[in-house]
Amino acid sequence: MQTDDKVRAAVRPIPPAAALSPFDDGDDATFHRLSDRIVHTIARRLPFRSADIRLDRPIVSFSFDDFPVSAHETGARILEHHGAHGTFYAATGLLGQKRALWTIAGPDSIRDLHEGGHEIGLHTHSHRPSFLMSRRQFVADLGANRAALRRILPDLVNETFAYPFGLSALSQKRSLGHLARASRSVQRGLNVDKIDLDFIRAYELTDGGLPVEELTRLLDDAAARNGWLVFLTHDIADSPTRFGASPALLTAALLGAIRRGMDVLPIRDALTRIGVS
Numbered sequence: 001m002q003t004d005d006k007v008r009a010a011v012r013p014i015p016p017a018a019a020l021s022p023f024d025d026g027d028d029a030t031f032h033r034l035s036d037r038i039v040h041t042i043a044r045r046l047p048f049r050s051a052d053i054r055l056d057r058p059i060v061s062f063s064f065d066d067f068p069v070s071a072h073e074t075g076a077r078i079l080e081h082h083g084a085h086g087t088f089y090a091a092t093g094l095l096g097q098k099r100a101l102w103t104i105a106g107p108d109s110i111r112d113l114h115e116g117g118h119e120i121g122l123h124t125h126s127h128r129p130s131f132l133m134s135r136r137q138f139v140a141d142l143g144a145n146r147a148a149l150r151r152i153l154p155d156l157v158n159e160t161f162a163y164p165f166g167l168s169a170l171s172q173k174r175s176l177g178h179l180a181r182a183s184r185s186v187q188r189g190l191n192v193d194k195i196d197l198d199f200i201r202a203y204e205l206t207d208g209g210l211p212v213e214e215l216t217r218l219l220d221d222a223a224a225r226n227g228w229l230v231f232l233t234h235d236i237a238d239s240p241t242r243f244g245a246s247p248a249l250l251t252a253a254l255l256g257a258i259r260r261g262m263d264v265l266p267i268r269d270a271l272t273r274i275g276v277s
């Protein structure tokens, strides 16, 4: 095998582009260099912290990245209507901004969600892919994210993190072991048996990317294996962007989970259930 082929073989399987990087704010977060892709892949595969999942009942978590106003006004309301709560990852440098695809929620939404029992999580301040930052820049950026959130919510503690665009690098991932309770990726898969706490697996909940048959299969599988199924999405609208979901899809996933006896918990509370402090 040629060296180039070996490198390519070593970095497979790469998640499909759609799963890797919601180009949610118009930034180009694709890998320009093979070295960036390798760094992400190694980071993805090398666990620093892990946990064993042994659940009596399966769990589903719904998470919203960035997050648009509609995630608060429509997404959270749907969850609340069924007695459930979600996780909202905020990139504080974007708060209240009108972007190409949506308007990002502001501090009032963050306060309202927190008071309503939802989880507010870290998503960096700048919303840059972590591999584009040095370790020092990443730590500073995450610190700014946490400080901004804690100015809004002084009682916030022990936050979880979601990687912008789902992209990671080794040194940043290692830092997260000290900086976040756990981190959610966009790597597809059910969280079951032994999980990487710095790379929790999640499926994108989008109307274009998750057909009903696939959703049914994921819920059946999670229920049968007593696993922890995590969804991520962005906007919730009747005509969602390709990174978001319709109220009908969110409701179908939620009711499908409830019907199967799954507990609907924010990522924070799922970690507690699993025994992660």
Ligand SMILES: [Zn+2]
Pocket (backbone or CB within 6 Å): 024, 065, 066, 123, 127, 163, 164, 165
């Ligand atoms: Zn994001």
